[in-house]
Amino acid sequence: MSFKFNFSSGDKNSPEPDESSKQMEYAKCECTEVIPNIKLDLNNLAGKVKMFVCGDLEIGHVAAKEAMLQIGTVDNDLQNAIELAEKKHSDLEPGKYEGGLKIWECTSDLLSYLIPNPDDINYETAKVMDLGCGAGILGIYAFMSGARVTFQDYNKEVLKFLTIPNVLLNIDDCENCQDIKNCKFYSGDWESFNMKLGDGELYDVILTSETIYNPANYSKLVQLFIQRLTKDGIAYVAAKTYYFGVGGGMRQFETEVTNSGMLKCVVCWKSQNTEGIQREILKVTRNDIFVIE
Numbered sequence: 001m002s003f004k005f006n007f008s009s010g011d012k013n014s015p016e017p018d019e020s021s022k023q024m025e026y027a028k029c030e031c032t033e034v035i036p037n038i039k040l041d042l043n044n045l046a047g048k049v050k051m052f053v054c055g056d057l058e059i060g061h062v063a064a065k066e067a068m069l070q071i072g073t074v075d076n077d078l079q080n081a082i083e084l085a086e087k088k089h090s091d092l093e094p095g096k097y098e099g100g101l102k103i104w105e106c107t108s109d110l111l112s113y114l115i116p117n118p119d120d121i122n123y124e125t126a127k128v129m130d131l132g133c134g135a136g137i138l139g140i141y142a143f144m145s146g147a148r149v150t151f152q153d154y155n156k157e158v159l160k161f162l163t164i165p166n167v168l169l170n171i172d173d174c175e176n177c178q179d180i181k182n183c184k185f186y187s188g189d190w191e192s193f194n195m196k197l198g199d200g201e202l203y204d205v206i207l208t209s210e211t212i213y214n215p216a217n218y219s220k221l222v223q224l225f226i227q228r229l230t231k232d233g234i235a236y237v238a239a240k241t242y243y244f245g246v247g248g249g250m251r252q253f254e255t256e257v258t259n260s261g262m263l264k265c266v267v268c269w270k271s272q273n274t275e276g277i278q279r280e281i282l283k284v285t286r287n288d289i290f291v292i293e
């Protein structure tokens, strides 16, 4: 999936909102827990399901077009925002729709990195967060490996019509789909999401792909890592080295992480392409001096 982010439309009739009004838009998107409907009729999805493949791993997921049709039945504003994003080839509308219907290419990078399990993560005992999950492919991988998973996306309709059906589609024996009780789903802006989680709500692993394109949101992500990682927890950030048109990228995010004083980070994977946009995975852990026993 290509990354366009053609933010500067140059169209004087539709000026881009400035940063403070965008932040107000984000602040309005309060966190809510979305409870899965386990009676979802998966038979209705027959023929509308696609397969995400990464090496030997196969994850079934609802086609973006189908989820979009469902969203159109309940939320016209969001449908319009998605259509506008498509028309402008921008892939998202900041503060309204953040690109959750697509599966972005850094998701494949992170899965390819995680599958050989270089850090010996024990998913059976791990609590995992898929932050900015969209289709939820990363979280579903962790869930299929035995983890308890919290999925978070900006748009609750994305969770309802895409992420949750995708989790259900990948439960082997879906007689009553009770296994989904090992998952939680939250919509809303990262700041509000962090406030909604209880004090002791900590995660061994935070997975996040293509979520650092907007530097205005970096402090929210860093705060989430600081407040939500366990003592030995690891956050993996898969992203482009640089996001043309918006200014965000790995070096700027790395600086924000390091400047927090509480976290440290290392690039654990880099794409080998000599042409086109480079991609990376950043591994973020707690700074040893700030680990309180």
Ligand SMILES: C[S@@+](CC[C@H](N)C(=O)[O-])C[C@H]1O[C@@H](n2cnc3c(N)ncnc32)[C@H](O)[C@@H]1O
Binding pocket: 026, 098, 099, 100, 101, 102, 103, 104, 105, 106, 107, 131, 132, 133, 134, 135, 152, 153, 154, 155, 188, 189, 190, 191, 208, 209, 210, 211, 217
């Ligand atoms: C480009 S999509 C990536 C989706 C998915 N991780 C992938 O790689 O396919 C960015 C995701 O980040 C989330 N996101 C972006 N800004 C956010 C914000 N301010 N608060 C909460 N979520 C946000 C959206 O939910 C969206 O799904």
